[in-house]
Amino acid sequence: MANLKLGPIADDKPVRVTAELPAAVHRDLVAYAEVLGRATGKAVEPGQLVAPMLARFMATDREFAKARRSLRTQPTLAKTGSAGAPSPEAEKQPESA
Numbered sequence: 001m002a003n004l005k006l007g008p009i010a011d012d013k014p015v016r017v018t019a020e021l022p023a024a025v026h027r028d029l030v031a032y033a034e035v036l037g038r039a040t041g042k043a044v045e046p047g048q049l050v051a052p053m054l055a056r057f058m059a060t061d062r063e064f065a066k067a068r069r070s071l072r073t074q075p076t077l078a079k080t081g082s083a084g085a086p087s088p089e090a091e092k093q094p095e096s097a
Contacts (some may be wrong), residue, residue, distance in 0.1 A: 009048050
């Protein structure tokens with residue numbers, strides 16, 4: 001098999017997203033699908049490549065991974081609601097002096 005960054009496309013339940021692509025990007029997707037189809041022996045629609053390509057891009061972006069980890073380690077807003085008002089759980093707790 002060619003040394004492509006993508007392997008066989010997983011059959012997963014999709015979420016529909018609509019996006020406009022430049023014509024050159026679409027032509028490249030069509031060509032990539034053709035090459036991947038030859039390499040795997042299974043026909044691939046160009047639209048099927050978008051999600052795995054985005055996933056691969058995000059998985060290999062070190063700055064994104066670092067930023068995502070820092071978001072996970074930041075304290076959450078468990079004591080306040082989305083508008084900054086105390087949540088019902090916070091209102092039940094007695095205030096300490």
